[in-house]
Amino acid sequence: MTSQEIKSLTNQYVMNTYGRFDVAIDHGEGAKVYSPEGREYIDFTSGIGVCDLGYGNELWAETVFAQAKRLGHTSNLFYTEPCARLAEKLCKRTGMSNIFFANGGGEANEGMIKLARKYSFDKYGLGRSTIISLKNSFHGRTLATLTATGQDQFHNYFFPFVEGFQFAEANSLDSLKSAAGDDTCAILMELVQGEGGVLPLDMDYVHSVAKLCVEKDWLLLVDEVQTGVGRTGSLFAFQQYGILPDVCSFAKGIAGGLPMSGIMANEKCKNVLAPGTHATTFGANPVCGAAGLVVQEVLSDEFLADVQKKGAYLRSQIEALGLPCFGKTRGLGLMIGIEMAGGYKNGEVANRLVEAGLLVLTAGPGIRLLPPLVITKEEMDAGVSIMKKTLS
Numbered sequence: 001m002t003s004q005e006i007k008s009l010t011n012q013y014v015m016n017t018y019g020r021f022d023v024a025i026d027h028g029e030g031a032k033v034y035s036p037e038g039r040e041y042i043d044f045t046s047g048i049g050v051c052d053l054g055y056g057n058e059l060w061a062e063t064v065f066a067q068a069k070r071l072g073h074t075s076n077l078f079y080t081e082p083c084a085r086l087a088e089k090l091c092k093r094t095g096m097s098n099i100f101f102a103n104g105g106g107e108a109n110e111g112m113i114k115l116a117r118k119y120s121f122d123k124y125g126l127g128r129s130t131i132i133s134l135k136n137s138f139h140g141r142t143l144a145t146l147t148a149t150g151q152d153q154f155h156n157y158f159f160p161f162v163e164g165f166q167f168a169e170a171n172s173l174d175s176l177k178s179a180a181g182d183d184t185c186a187i188l189m190e191l192v193q194g195e196g197g198v199l200p201l202d203m204d205y206v207h208s209v210a211k212l213c214v215e216k217d218w219l220l221l222v223d224e225v226q227t228g229v230g231r232t233g234s235l236f237a238f239q240q241y242g243i244l245p246d247v248c249s250f251a252k253g254i255a256g257g258l259p260m261s262g263i264m265a266n267e268k269c270k271n272v273l274a275p276g277t278h279a280t281t282f283g284a285n286p287v288c289g290a291a292g293l294v295v296q297e298v299l300s301d302e303f304l305a306d307v308q309k310k311g312a313y314l315r316s317q318i319e320a321l322g323l324p325c326f327g328k329t330r331g332l333g334l335m336i337g338i339e340m341a342g343g344y345k346n347g348e349v350a351n352r353l354v355e356a357g358l359l360v361l362t363a364g365p366g367i368r369l370l371p372p373l374v375i376t377k378e379e380m381d382a383g384v385s386i387m388k389k390t391l392s
């Protein structure tokens with residue numbers, strides 16, 4: 001099919017819930033993707049932080065194929081090897097104790113919210129179920145995670161929202177203390193607010209919150225749906241922050257392009273979700289698990305150190321352009337935000353870059369870059385040169 005045919009068919013038969021760019025993608029290689037007509041795009045988005053190994057990774061594709069042939073799905077009523085091994089790997093690399101596998105980020109966060117409420121219910125009974133999340137956060141599109149999302153624009157249309165959520169200003173311990181009360185059971189945060197504009201939380205603030213959580217027996221819930229799986233240059237961002245959350249969610253890059261997510265619990269929380277309290281038909285799919293093992297194999301400690309170097313290089317190259325529409329860059333590893341300057345609008349800038357052959361994202365009022373973690377220097381340079389040509 002041509003790009004035009006794909007777009008027409010999609011617009012006729014798929015619900016119009018996404019603000020799509022005017023591009024159809026057919027295939028990819030490394031950090032490049034191609035339209036059906038063969039137009040090349042440098043990809044600084046990796047499918048919104050998912051395709052960490054880029055496109056066309058042989059080992060990943062062969063492993064997925066072999067596992068699909070062997071066993072594509074059974075159910076969680078039986079044991080299978082790939083997710084058992086993936087869970088072991090994730091726990092050993094992070095110090096967490098066990099894992100529940102799900103399918104998407106919002107769903108993983110739902111599980112984390114349920115776990116926190118059950119922990120509190122088991123220990124303190126009813127009436128201690130409020131979760132405090134941060135303003136400007138994003139936690140998903142299910143009803144509870146939309147409610148937990150600290151941006152007013154998401155609290156619309158779908159009334160009534162879920163009870164038991166409060167908001168605090170990011171990086172303000174005072175704001176957190178005044179939002180909290182006897183009914184608080186947990187604090188939920190992204191360590192780098194992604195959709196909100198790529199805003200890393202202050203290290204001191206995160207440490208103080210972690211300490212407060214221990215004092216009050218609030219669970220510390222860290223949403224690593226976007227920051228996790230190597231994106232920030234450590235396997236999980238909490239490792240760079242020097243904390244161990246009670247529960248941490250992950251999704252996006254975990255299986256290198258297949259739908260998979262989950263939550264990891266620490267020793268204190270590992271038995272909170274008992275048989276019958278939480279489940280999902282597709283969770284712990286063996287094909288996704290096998291793909292996840294390939295991702296773990298690639299994301300060695302040396303590879304992760306390189307992600308930090310690549311992020312620093314890309315940011316320095318972008319800042320060196322001195323473009324009139326760009327302000328400062330910020331972020332961690334290959335999760336990069338670019339501030340807009342001079343009254344320029346991020347959506348317009350993103351559209352111009354995409355038209356010129358560079359895929360980028362927006363977040364908050366700025367531009368967001370989440371390139372494949374395997375991106376090469378040449379591919380980064382090619383993307384930066386498109387920025388220069390298009391936006392100078």
Ligand SMILES: Cc1ncc(COP(=O)(O)O)c(C=O)c1O
Nearest residue numbers: 104105106138139140194225226
């Ligand atoms: C921090 C964070 N949490 C949750 C989600 C929701 O994930 P999903 O779209 O897979 O449900 C996202 C998605 O961008 C996210 O960035």
